[in-house]
Amino acid sequence: MSAVPLNREPGAGIDAAGGQGAADEGAIAAGARGRARRRRVLVWAARAATLVIVIGGWQLLTSVKIVDPFFWGQPSGIVRQLNDWVRHGTTYGSLWLQIWITFKEAVLGFIFGVAAGVVAGVLLGMFRFLAEVASPYIKVANAIPRIVLGALFTVALGLGTPSKVALAAVLVFFVVFFNAFQGVREVDRNLLANARVLGASRLAIIRHVVLPSALTWIIASLHVAFGMAIIGAIVGEFLGAQKGLGLVIANAQNNFNPNGVFAAMFIIAVLALTAEGLIALLERRLLSWRPRSQTEVAPV
Amino acid sequence: MTKRFLTPSGTAFTALRDVDLTVEPGQFCAVVGPTGCGKSTTLTMVAGLDRPSAGTVRVGGHPIDGIASGTSFMFQTDALLPWKTVIANVALGPIFHGTPKKTAYADAREWLRVVGLAGFENHHPHQLSGGMRKRVSLAAALINEPSILLMDEPFGALDVQTKAIMSNELLSLWDQTRPSVIFVTHDLEEAIALADRVVVMTAGPGTVKAVYDIDLPRPRGAVQEIRFEPRFLELHHQIWAALREEVERAYARTAPPSGSAGPEGGPS
Numbered sequence: 001m002s003a004v005p006l007n008r009e010p011g012a013g014i015d016a017a018g019g020q021g022a023a024d025e026g027a028i029a030a031g032a033r034g035r036a037r038r039r040r041v042l043v044w045a046a047r048a049a050t051l052v053i054v055i056g057g058w059q060l061l062t063s064v065k066i067v068d069p070f071f072w073g074q075p076s077g078i079v080r081q082l083n084d085w086v087r088h089g090t091t092y093g094s095l096w097l098q099i100w101i102t103f104k105e106a107v108l109g110f111i112f113g114v115a116a117g118v119v120a121g122v123l124l125g126m127f128r129f130l131a132e133v134a135s136p137y138i139k140v141a142n143a144i145p146r147i148v149l150g151a152l153f154t155v156a157l158g159l160g161t162p163s164k165v166a167l168a169a170v171l172v173f174f175v176v177f178f179n180a181f182q183g184v185r186e187v188d189r190n191l192l193a194n195a196r197v198l199g200a201s202r203l204a205i206i207r208h209v210v211l212p213s214a215l216t217w218i219i220a221s222l223h224v225a226f227g228m229a230i231i232g233a234i235v236g237e238f239l240g241a242q243k244g245l246g247l248v249i250a251n252a253q254n255n256f257n258p259n260g261v262f263a264a265m266f267i268i269a270v271l272a273l274t275a276e277g278l279i280a281l282l283e284r285r286l287l288s289w290r291p292r293s294q295t296e297v298a299p300v
Numbered sequence: 301m302t303k304r305f306l307t308p309s310g311t312a313f314t315a316l317r318d319v320d321l322t323v324e325p326g327q328f329c330a331v332v333g334p335t336g337c338g339k340s341t342t343l344t345m346v347a348g349l350d351r352p353s354a355g356t357v358r359v360g361g362h363p364i365d366g367i368a369s370g371t372s373f374m375f376q377t378d379a380l381l382p383w384k385t386v387i388a389n390v391a392l393g394p395i396f397h398g399t400p401k402k403t404a405y406a407d408a409r410e411w412l413r414v415v416g417l418a419g420f421e422n423h424h425p426h427q428l429s430g431g432m433r434k435r436v437s438l439a440a441a442l443i444n445e446p447s448i449l450l451m452d453e454p455f456g457a458l459d460v461q462t463k464a465i466m467s468n469e470l471l472s473l474w475d476q477t478r479p480s481v482i483f484v485t486h487d488l489e490e491a492i493a494l495a496d497r498v499v500v501m502t503a504g505p506g507t508v509k510a511v512y513d514i515d516l517p518r519p520r521g522a523v524q525e526i527r528f529e530p531r532f533l534e535l536h537h538q539i540w541a542a543l544r545e546e547v548e549r550a551y552a553r554t555a556p557p558s559g560s561a562g563p564e565g566g567p568s
Contacts, residue, residue: 194379196367197347198444199396208392212383289383291426 073258081263091251092243095267102245103271105161105233109168110226117173117225118218121180122210131181138177146170147235154240164241168232172225179221183214216290219283226275230268315341317505318355323497325360325447326478330491332543333501333509334550339484340376342506343450346482347373359448372441372479374454378433380425386436387412387421393444411439415469431462435469442473449479453486467494467523475519488543492516492535493523500542503550510542 055075062069069077085095092098124131150167157163187210195209237246245264252260316338323329331339344350346357348367356363359371372393380389390408395401412418415435425433434455441449454470455463471494474481485491491498495514502509514535520526527536 188379190375190377190379191381193344193347193349194373194375195392195396196349197371197373198393198440199367199369200392201396204396208384209381212381215383289424291424 069258070256071258073262077259078262078266081257081259082266085263090248092247098243098245098248099267099271101161101243102230102233102237102268105164105236105244106168106226106229106271106275108161108165109232110172110229112165113169113172113229114176114222114225116169117176117221118180120173121177121182121218122184122206122214125181125184125214126206126210142174146174150232150236150239153236159240159242164233164236164244167236168229171228171232175225175228176218176221179217180214183217184210186217187213215286219279219286222279222283223276226279227272230272230275234268314505316352317507319501319507321499321508323480323482325480327497328474328481328483328495329497329499330483330485330495331499331501332485332488332491332539333506334503334543334547335486336550337501337504337546338506339501340452343373343452343482343484346448347371347450349373368448370444370447372444372446372449374437374441374449374451376453376456378425378437380433380436380440382425385422385424386417386428389425389436390440390443393440397444407443408439411443412436414442414473415439430458431466434458434462434466438466438470438473442477445477446479449474449481451481451483453484455490456485456487463490464522464524470494471520471523488536488540489527490523492532492539493520493526498539500539500546503546503553509546510539512539 058067058072059075061067062072062074089095090098124134147167149170150163153163153166157166191209191213192205195205200208233244234246234249237244238250241247245268249261249264252258252264319338319342321329321331321342331342333339341350345352346359346364346368348357348364348371358364359368381392384392387405387408390411391401391404394404394407399407409418409421412421415438417432417435417439420428420432425436428436437454455466458466467490481495483491483494488498492514498512498514500509500512501507512535516526516529516531516535526532
C-alpha cells in the first residue's frame with residue numbers, strides 16, 4: 001500500500017520502525033503529499049471528461065439530427081443566445097437588469113424567510129405550549145403546495161417585486177423553521193441545566209446556549225433555503241412580472257426558443273452557486289468552534 | 301422528601317421515598333447507592349432544578365423554590381459550551397449574575413490558574429483532554445463562590461490515574477473555600493477517601509439506609525495512599541456490608557427472572 005518502503009532491517013525488533021530519523025519522516029510526508037496531489041489531478045481530469053462527454057454528446061447528437069435541436073436546444077445555440085443577450089439585451093432591457101431584479105427578489109425573500117423561520121422556530125421550540133397549539137396549523141400550512149400561493153400574491157401584491165419576495169419568503173420560511181425548531185429541541189439538557197444552575201435568565205439561556213446550539217441546524221438549512229428563494233423568485237416572475245429572469249424564461253418558452261430557456265437556466269445556476277459559496281463562507285465563520293471532521297485530516 | 305414521577309403508561313413511579321438527609325455547613329458528604337436508586341434525582345432537587353412531590357429541601361433553614369443561588373453543580377458528563385472558549389465558559393457564572401465582562405474574565409483567568417490551566421484560556425473544550433475539561437468544569441463551578449457544591453459522579457468517566465489526581469485537587473480546593481459538598485458516586489473507595497460523611501441509599505425507591513461519619517484525619521494527603529490505612533479498610537468493610545445488600549437487591553431486580561440459568565437461579 002505504502003509507496004515509501006519502510007526499510008526495516010530484518011530482525012531489528014519492534015523499535016526499528018520508530019528509530020528512522022527525521023529524514024525518513026520528511027520522505028513519508030512528501031510521499032503522502034505526492035499521492036494526494038495525483039489523486040486531485042485524477043479527480044479534476046475525470047470531472048473535465050464528464051463535462052466534455054455530456055456537452056460534446058449533446059452538440060453531436062443535435063448536429064446529426066438524432067435529437068431535434070428545435071425542441072432540445074444546442075450548446076452552440078445557447079452560447080450564441082448568451083452572447084446576444086450580453087450584447088443587445090433581452091426583450092425587457094439589459095441582461096444585467098434582469099439578473100439584478102431576480103437576485104434582489106431572491107435575497108430579500110431569503111432574508112425575511114430566514115428571520116421569520118428562526119424567530120418562530122426558537123419560540124415554538126422554547127415554549128411547549130405554543131408548539132402544541134400551533135402544530136396542527138403548521139402541518140396544514142406545510143401540506144399546501146406553496147407554489148400555488150404565488151398566484152394569490154400576484155393578485156394581491158401586483159406584478160412588482162413584493163409578490164416575488166413574499167413567495168420566496170414563504171418557501172424559505174418552512175425550511176428554516178423546521179430546522180430551527182428541531183435544533184432548539186435538540187439542545188443538550190445538561191447544558192440547559194448547567195446554565196440554569198449558574199444563574200442564567202431565560203434570555204441569557206437563549207442567547208448563550210439555545211441559539212449557538214441550534215445554529216448548526218439553522219445554517220445547514222440555509223443551503224437548501226437559498227435554492228428555495230431562487231425558485232420562489234423565478235416562479236413568481238413566471239406567474240406575472242414585468243422584469244426578471246423568470247419572465248425571460250417564460251418569453252423564450254412562448255417563442256419556442258429552448259436555447260433561451262437553457263441560457264437563462266445557466267445564469268440562474270451561476271447565481272445559486274455564488275450564493276452557495278457565500279453561505280459556505282458564513283458557515284465556516286460562525287461554526288469555527290467545531291472540531292475538524294475526520295475527513296479533513298487525511299490519513300498518511 | 302419524596303419524589304414521584306408519572307411513567308409514560310400513566311402510573312406513578314416512586315423514585316425517592318422519605319429521603320431525610322442533613323449536610324452541615326462546610327461538610328463534605330458523599331452519597332453512595334446502587335444504580336437507579338435516585339442519587340442524581342436527589343441532587344437535582346437540592347439544586348432547585350426539580351421539585352419534590354412531597355416534603356421540602358431547606359438551605360440554611362429556608363425552603364428552596366426554584367434555582368437556589370449560591371449553589372453550583374458539576375455534572376457527570378461535560379456541561380461546557382462547545383462553542384465558547386475555555387475562559388468564556390468559566391466566566392459564564394459571573395456574567396449571568398451581571399458582572400461586567402472584563403471583571404468576569406479576570407476572575408476566570410485567576411480560577412483557570414488555580415486549577416492548573418493557565419495558557420489554555422483560548423482553547424475550545426474539544427481541544428482538551430477529559431481531565432482538563434473536568435478542571436474547566438470545576439473552575440466554572442467554583443468561580444460563583446458557592447456555599448453548596450453538588451457533584452454528580454463528576455469523575456466517573458475519567459481513567460483511574462486522572463481520577464486520583466482530580467480527587468486530590470478537589471480536596472485541596474475544597475479545603476481552601478469550604479463549601480458544603482454533596483458528592484454522588486458509585487465508587488465507595490472514592491467516597492470514603494474524600495468525605496466527612498458517607499450516606500448509603502437503598503435500592504429504588506431510594507431512601508437513606510445508613511449514615512457513616514468518616515473519622516479519618518484531615519488533611520488526608522493523597523487519596524491513592526489513604527486506602528491502605530487500617531482505619532480506611534475498617535470503614536470500607538463496614539460500609540460495604542450495608543451497600544452490598546442494596547446492590548444485590550438492585551441487581552436481582554434487573555437480572556432475568558428465576559427459571560433461567562442466572563447465577564441466582566438455583567433452588568434456595
